[in-house]
Amino acid sequence: MSELSERFETHDPGEKKMAEKIRCDACPVMCYIADGRTGACDRYGNVGGRIVRCDPLTILEHTEEAGGAVTPFLAEGEDWNGGLVNSGRRFVSGIGAGTTYPDYKPAPFIVSQEVEGVDLVTVVTEGIFSYCGAKVKIDTDRHLGDETALVRAGGEVIGHVSTAEYGSQMLSLGGVHHLTGGSKAEGRATCDALLALCNKEPVELSIDGGVDVVVQAGKAPVIDGRPEHRMRVGCGSATIGMFATQWKDLVDEVVVVDDHITGVVSEHQAGKVLGWQDTGIRILGRRSTPGRYFKVSEPGLGWGGTTISDPLQILGEWNPKKGARPGLSLLMVSTTGEQFAYFELDGDLKPVEKPFPERLRKSVDLIEDNCEPALCTVLFVGGAGGSLRAGVTENPVNLTRSVHGLQTYVTVGGAPVYVWPGGGIMLMVDVMRTPDNSFGYVPTPALVAPIEFTLRRDDYEKLGGYVSEIRTVEDVVARGGEYLNPRRGAGAPGVNPWPPLATLRNAPGRQR
Numbered sequence: 001m002s003e004l005s006e007r008f009e010t011h012d013p014g015e016k017k018m019a020e021k022i023r024c025d026a027c028p029v030m031c032y033i034a035d036g037r038t039g040a041c042d043r044y045g046n047v048g049g050r051i052v053r054c055d056p057l058t059i060l061e062h063t064e065e066a067g068g069a070v071t072p073f074l075a076e077g078e079d080w081n082g083g084l085v086n087s088g089r090r091f092v093s094g095i096g097a098g099t100t101y102p103d104y105k106p107a108p109f110i111v112s113q114e115v116e117g118v119d120l121v122t123v124v125t126e127g128i129f130s131y132c133g134a135k136v137k138i139d140t141d142r143h144l145g146d147e148t149a150l151v152r153a154g155g156e157v158i159g160h161v162s163t164a165e166y167g168s169q170m171l172s173l174g175g176v177h178h179l180t181g182g183s184k185a186e187g188r189a190t191c192d193a194l195l196a197l198c199n200k201e202p203v204e205l206s207i208d209g210g211v212d213v214v215v216q217a218g219k220a221p222v223i224d225g226r227p228e229h230r231m232r233v234g235c236g237s238a239t240i241g242m243f244a245t246q247w248k249d250l251v252d253e254v255v256v257v258d259d260h261i262t263g264v265v266s267e268h269q270a271g272k273v274l275g276w277q278d279t280g281i282r283i284l285g286r287r288s289t290p291g292r293y294f295k296v297s298e299p300g301l302g303w304g305g306t307t308i309s310d311p312l313q314i315l316g317e318w319n320p321k322k323g324a325r326p327g328l329s330l331l332m333v334s335t336t337g338e339q340f341a342y343f344e345l346d347g348d349l350k351p352v353e354k355p356f357p358e359r360l361r362k363s364v365d366l367i368e369d370n371c372e373p374a375l376c377t378v379l380f381v382g383g384a385g386g387s388l389r390a391g392v393t394e395n396p397v398n399l400t401r402s403v404h405g406l407q408t409y410v411t412v413g414g415a416p417v418y419v420w421p422g423g424g425i426m427l428m429v430d431v432m433r434t435p436d437n438s439f440g441y442v443p444t445p446a447l448v449a450p451i452e453f454t455l456r457r458d459d460y461e462k463l464g465g466y467v468s469e470i471r472t473v474e475d476v477v478a479r480g481g482e483y484l485n486p487r488r489g490a491g492a493p494g495v496n497p498w499p500p501l502a503t504l505r506n507a508p509g510r511q512r
């Protein structure tokens, strides 16, 4: 029996088999699995008395044609006959690699490969992330809910509304308190929602005191049943700054309605520089600086993320001593250009809506043209600084130091990550850059995410790595892993770069 087989031997010496079931030891749940069945997470099954990782190991291929990008290794497919027909450089990802548990065991794959004269090692595993969540960015002007409002999935609280950013609303979902700190139902709902979001599936969220929103990575949000189309071009003040010249001599006054900063061109610095005349307009809001107004309305689903459907609601009396006169023309427009209206003052200095003039159509179209498509962005956030490191090196803190010293490059399913400064290996990855179905779960509950650590072989040796477990890519391709999983190309991973050799070669903190 090989050393690796022993690692996954499902019974302790002398231990009695429970009926025909064998034990999966890939996570703390330790399922007993009958022949032909899968365990609680559906990731492992009993196939003829052996524990098998049900999903195929995903191997990515580096192609020069794609400018050094990592592309799917599809040539062999599921019907691969074992021949080394593809000569491109391969990257064994953590997707389908399996997990070792307890953590002191070496990771499922420790793979060496010479790339451009550099002997590299990639340590490959599927990490079980009890401490994880998703940061969600929803491009919209509309008010989804108050900051700190609870976010629910299936009725359970799974996170909260975070800050509003420039044209987007952030949500903070998951985290250990929702996964394991609440009721079982809360943990399950959180895990289900995170898993679906990270695997780029749609999830319906309900915000207390706010809206229902369907979130799907890479797709437009659907807010109270209505798909969002555009992300605003900027705040009301920025819109004035960008387009003041387009309106000069075509209209006497322009108001860009925005929940955050409503802009007024005649008062704004951009208008002043262009010689815009005073109009005697009065905005019902809190004046910040000239031509910039806060709180013209409560936040909502109307014009520019306000509650209003009639923009005249934000206007006070017009002052004839400051330039108001009958016939004065006024354009009111939202920050996405989706809502717009044209008015002229009557004899009593009351704005009266008129047919929208063709001369202003181009400027409104320009606002719309400058808006980007509204999307949802999902970043998986997880702490890999815990016991997972012990599968890489016998001295786990060395891995953390190596990552922060830029000697070790971390990827999730081949996708580059952002590692937070400070303690541990706290990483964030855009799920759109990971191959489809990269994420799994275990019912503890926790998310399972692929993770790869790539570094120079000599650095790995100095790190205290499991040198005797190092295998070649060819060996992995030929023999797979101890879980007997097949090899298969992944779904399109986009254009993730190959681990940067120059960085690894010349890392300033690299051990000598």
Ligand code: SF4
Binding pocket: 024, 025, 026, 027, 028, 029, 030, 031, 038, 039, 040, 041, 042, 043, 044, 442, 443
């Ligand atoms: S939940 Fe999955 S990984 Fe954990 S023991 Fe059961 S089958 Fe194995």
